Amino acid sequence: MKGTMSHLTRVLMAGTMLGLAACGGPAPEGDAGDVPQAAPVDAVGEVPAEQAPALDPSPGDPGAQTGVAEVGGSENGAAMDAATADAPAPAEAAGASTVTKLDLNSATAEQLANVPGSGDRMVREFLEYRPYISIVQFRRELGKYIPEAQITAYEDYLYVPVSPNASDEATLQQLPGVDGTVAAELA
Numbered sequence: 448m449k450g451t452m453s454h455l456t457r458v459l460m461a462g463t464m465l466g467l468a469a470c471g472g473p474a475p476e477g478d479a480g481d482v483p484q485a486a487p488v489d490a491v492g493e494v495p496a497e498q499a500p501a502l503d504p505s506p507g508d509p510g511a512q513t514g515v516a517e518v519g520g521s522e523n524g525a526a527m528d529a530a531t532a533d534a535p536a537p538a539e540a541a542g543a544s545t546v547t548k549l550d551l552n553s554a555t556a557e558q559l560a561n562v563p564g565s566g567d568r569m570v571r572e573f574l575e576y577r578p579y580i581s582i583v584q585f586r587r588e589l590g591k592y593i594p595e596a597q598i599t600a601y602e603d604y605l606y607v608p609v610s611p612n613a614s615d616e617a618t619l620q621q622l623p624g625v626d627g628t629v630a631a632e633l634a
Contacts, residue, residue, distance in 0.1 A: 546603065546604060548603075548604060548605060548606045549562070549604060549605050549606070550605075550606060550607075550608055551573060551577070551579045551585060551605050551606065551607050552577055552578045552579055552607065552608060554573075554605075556570050556574060559573050559574070559605075562601060562604045562605065563600070563604065564597060564600060564601070565601070569593075572588075572589060572592060573605075576588045579607040580607070581607055581609075581614065581615060581617065581618040582602070582606070582607045582617060582618055582621050583615065583617045583618060584607070585598075585602075585605075585607055586598055589601070606621060607621070609621055609622060611633065614634070615634060616630040616631055616634045617630075619633055619634060
């Protein structure tokens with residue numbers, strides 16, 4: 448049996464490598480103080496993309512059309528404005544739809560009711576089997592009532608939290624970038 452520390456270390460290293468690959472590699476040398484810090488965001492209460500109201504920017508406000516905030520007269524801000532002046536509005540960009548998945552173990556009944564294709568009956572089913580240990584359990588329990596295609600559609604909006612040290616291969620594959628090969632190695 449593999450050690451717990453070794454397992455966790457491999458999961459963290461795999462996540463780091465995937466993150467670096469997605470970002471194009473390690474950051475160039477420079478002063479970290481030049482990078483603005485993002486404000487924390489509370490994801491609770493987000494609405495699925497299909498239900499979010501469409502943005503209708505005013506034609507007289509170029510910042511609203513391009514989605515670029517004016518940056519206090521800096522050269523970088525002006526360059527960014529020039530580079531994005533002809534860019535499509537965020538709602539027009541290809542693949543602009545972003546959906547925040549709901550944790551099946553902590554989402555409220557109201558949040559679950561916003562999942563496309565779910566009604567009062569499905570919300571009761573989602574809540575009845577809590578706490579979910581894995582996505583496999585979710586599939587097994589709901590598979591008693593609904594077809595596999597509908598379960599797969601729900602998984603676009605729902606997830607079960609993953610504990611890398613206590614998860615099977617199917618559960619580990621919920622993680623972005625973890626395929627069957629990586630999951631088998633980590634399990």
